[in-house]
Amino acid sequence: LVKIKDCSEEELVRRLHDMLGTSMPQQGSEGKVVCGVGDDAAVMETGPDRYLVSSCDMMIEGRHFDLSYTHPRDLGYKALAINLSDMAAMGATARWAMVSLAIPAETTLHFWEDFYRGMLELAREAGVAVVGGDTTSSSTIVVDVFVMGEVFPQQLICRFSASKGDCILVTGELGSSAAGLYWFQEASMRGIMEKSRANPLIQAHLRPVPRYREAAVLRNSRVGAMIDLSDGLAAGLRGICAASNTGARVDYNLLPYRPEAELLAEKAGHSLQDWLLYGGEDYELLFTVPQQYVDSLKQSLEVETGTPAVVIGEVTGPEKGMILINKSGAESVIDPGRCYRHFT
Amino acid sequence: LVKIKDCSEEELVRRLHDMLGTSMPQQGSEGKVVCGVGDDAAVMETGPDRYLVSSCDMMIEGRHFDLSYTHPRDLGYKALAINLSDMAAMGATARWAMVSLAIPAETTLHFWEDFYRGMLELAREAGVAVVGGDTTSSSTIVVDVFVMGEVFPQQLICRFSASKGDCILVTGELGSSAAGLYWFQEASMRGIMEKSRANPLIQAHLRPVPRYREAAVLRNSRVGAMIDLSDGLAAGLRGICAASNTGARVDYNLLPYRPEAELLAEKAGHSLQDWLLYGGEDYELLFTVPQQYVDSLKQSLEVETGTPAVVIGEVTGPEKGMILINKSGAESVIDPGRCYRHFT
Numbered sequence: 001l002v003k004i005k006d007c008s009e010e011e012l013v014r015r016l017h018d019m020l021g022t023s024m025p026q027q028g029s030e031g032k033v034v035c036g037v038g039d040d041a042a043v044m045e046t047g048p049d050r051y052l053v054s055s056c057d058m059m060i061e062g063r064h065f066d067l068s069y070t071h072p073r074d075l076g077y078k079a080l081a082i083n084l085s086d087m088a089a090m091g092a093t094a095r096w097a098m099v100s101l102a103i104p105a106e107t108t109l110h111f112w113e114d115f116y117r118g119m120l121e122l123a124r125e126a127g128v129a130v131v132g133g134d135t136t137s138s139s140t141i142v143v144d145v146f147v148m149g150e151v152f153p154q155q156l157i158c159r160f161s162a163s164k165g166d167c168i169l170v171t172g173e174l175g176s177s178a179a180g181l182y183w184f185q186e187a188s189m190r191g192i193m194e195k196s197r198a199n200p201l202i203q204a205h206l207r208p209v210p211r212y213r214e215a216a217v218l219r220n221s222r223v224g225a226m227i228d229l230s231d232g233l234a235a236g237l238r239g240i241c242a243a244s245n246t247g248a249r250v251d252y253n254l255l256p257y258r259p260e261a262e263l264l265a266e267k268a269g270h271s272l273q274d275w276l277l278y279g280g281e282d283y284e285l286l287f288t289v290p291q292q293y294v295d296s297l298k299q300s301l302e303v304e305t306g307t308p309a310v311v312i313g314e315v316t317g318p319e320k321g322m323i324l325i326n327k328s329g330a331e332s333v334i335d336p337g338r339c340y341r342h343f344t
Numbered sequence: 345l346v347k348i349k350d351c352s353e354e355e356l357v358r359r360l361h362d363m364l365g366t367s368m369p370q371q372g373s374e375g376k377v378v379c380g381v382g383d384d385a386a387v388m389e390t391g392p393d394r395y396l397v398s399s400c401d402m403m404i405e406g407r408h409f410d411l412s413y414t415h416p417r418d419l420g421y422k423a424l425a426i427n428l429s430d431m432a433a434m435g436a437t438a439r440w441a442m443v444s445l446a447i448p449a450e451t452t453l454h455f456w457e458d459f460y461r462g463m464l465e466l467a468r469e470a471g472v473a474v475v476g477g478d479t480t481s482s483s484t485i486v487v488d489v490f491v492m493g494e495v496f497p498q499q500l501i502c503r504f505s506a507s508k509g510d511c512i513l514v515t516g517e518l519g520s521s522a523a524g525l526y527w528f529q530e531a532s533m534r535g536i537m538e539k540s541r542a543n544p545l546i547q548a549h550l551r552p553v554p555r556y557r558e559a560a561v562l563r564n565s566r567v568g569a570m571i572d573l574s575d576g577l578a579a580g581l582r583g584i585c586a587a588s589n590t591g592a593r594v595d596y597n598l599l600p601y602r603p604e605a606e607l608l609a610e611k612a613g614h615s616l617q618d619w620l621l622y623g624g625e626d627y628e629l630l631f632t633v634p635q636q637y638v639d640s641l642k643q644s645l646e647v648e649t650g651t652p653a654v655v656i657g658e659v660t661g662p663e664k665g666m667i668l669i670n671k672s673g674a675e676s677v678i679d680p681g682r683c684y685r686h687f688t
Binding site (some may be wrong): 002005007016033037039044046047052056058060063064096100104105106108110112120130134138142146 | 345346347348349350351356359360363364377380381382383385386388390391394396398399400401402404407408439440442444446447448449450451452453454456457460461464473474475476477478479480481482486488490492494
């Protein structure tokens with residue numbers, strides 16, 4: 001018997017897409033499903049010139065977070081943040097959130113309240129109303145946040161719209177979250193780097209800032225395809241390339257990273273490249289833009305949000321696959337299989 | 345330190361309401377939250393004359409279902425059904441669903457596909473599109489379904505609109521699901537009743553039919569308050585009475601039940617009253633109607649959906665509390681604390 005762990009995630013998504021796709025009720029223009037399984041969020045037509053966008057992300061104790069170094073406030077914050085990142089990747093504005101929370105009955109009320117306090121910190125900043133949810137008991141903590149938002153049809157950004165010759169850009173820095181996780185799991189025990197020094201990496205891991213402000217600029221720009229980097233750069237590139245039927249050529253020397261990540265990699269004898277290419281949970285936006293619009297877009301983004309975006313490569317034809325130019329200028333194939341995998 | 349299990353569910357909902365209520369972003373007419381924490385679903389204003397309604401319900405293996413007698417198709421069906429029931433309780437039309445599913449990597453692909461097949465059976469019937477979700481691995485199965493729907497403002501039915509003197513009605517039969525669960529957990533092992541005989545109870549437990557067709561009639565009728573009976577009749581009554589600031593007087597002799605439930609109770613020496621009053625997961629609708637509209641409403645419901653609704657009591661002033669008239673005509677207090685509790 002074939003088991004879930006024997007299937008690639010692409011295989012599961014394809015099967016789900018096939019099952020669900022054929023089951024969509026035939027509806028009129030209203031209620032039409034614009035994007036279903038296979039993008040960062042689902043998009044439904046709710047009226048003329050009006051799309052509803054929704055996403056959900058489940059976090060499980062021991063798998064997605066470790067309470068020995070995650071404060072409940074950070075957990076609440078991050079559970080919402082990863083969903084706001086999905087909405088940003090579609091160019092959508094998040095408006096409402098619901099929370100399903102399973103916790104042991106022995107949990108303190110204080111922990112429970114802190115979880116919501118952390119979530120509400122971000123909700124207020126992002127203009128999102130937390131409208132309800134479900135609380136139940138379990139032996140380990142499970143958090144599932146649903147976010148609903150809106151986008152005008154002409155502002156919607158999907159994964160499938162990359163064109164050959166477009167530049168590939170990324171916001172902020174790569175690998176910080178993976179480096180922060182490594183600090184908690186390995187480096188802190190071995191005394192490799194002081195906490196104060198590693199703090200930017202730690203914060204990137206515990207409190208990733210979803211790029212909703214940046215999305216508000218990007219949805220009014222000439223962006224082709226966009227995705228958020230929840231599972232790492234290589235997985236994000238594959239997401240865009242597979243949906244758009246393109247290849248990609250990325251220059252390692254152009255990848256943005258924090259000096260603390262480089263220092264930690266050096267001190268620990270860890271590969272910086274692994275963090276930048278395959279490290280998950282950065283929640284930066286990866287997107288494509290025709291070359292002639294790159295400079296003005298970078299400037300708008302910097303002026304309006306203070307966030308830098310840099311060109312890291314270009315979209316190629318599908319026959320080229322996904323290629324990395326390394327430090328010495330040599331080319332190699334990018335393997336998204338080295339990114340975070342949910343079932344292995 | 346106060347723990348979650350030390351708090352009543354009402355206490356948790358009140359605290360959540362206080363935390364979330366004060367955090368709602370000040371928005372204009374669009375995006376306004378009409379109902380938040382404390383009803384079957386959340387209601388948001390998305391445009392003039394247009395409300396978006398959303399609900400979510402999490403099911404955890406070992407707590408909410410037992411795979412030794414629950415087929416994955418039934419699990420997928422029920423995970424959607426309980427959410428469609430929440431939407432029905434608001435008078436809303438469910439349109440889209442998302443699924444977060446955590447399963448062990450060792451699960452067979454066949455199990456996973458059957459789960460979705462069961463969900464899609466109901467989705468097609470109810471005209472709901474399953475638009476996506478999240479799949480991740482865990483040691484036990486967790487299913488969280490999120491449903492979005494729509495309702496016109498004048499058709500929205502909340503818990504807080506019961507009026508003194510209104511009749512209290514319920515659709516279908518009570519206690520069947522609790523009796524079905526009892527059959528699996530106790531009666532089947534002791535050979536008390538044959539499976540074929542218990543089948544209506546078993547089906548009520550494994551495949552509850554959400555009352556969305558009935559809701560389509562009720563939202564165009566003179567219904568005051570409405571709630572679904574996910575946690576039992578007593579909890580449903582409390583939900584309406586607490587929100588509407590009323591009491592209720594229910595006649596035990598009027599409660600509808602299946603003959604198989606009565607027979608099983610007799611044979612097993614179990615209290616039928618316990619199932620009818622405190623048994624959860626019936627997913628029937630409990631609602632209030634001014635007396636002069638009761639007959640025409642019952643007739644419309646029967647003609648348009650084939651589902652009976654019966655008067656089981658009346659709404660009283662809050663000072664009377666919740667009273668049960670028992671078989672012999674004596675009165676006792678209804679204790680919702682005997683219903684399903686999530687943290688004890």
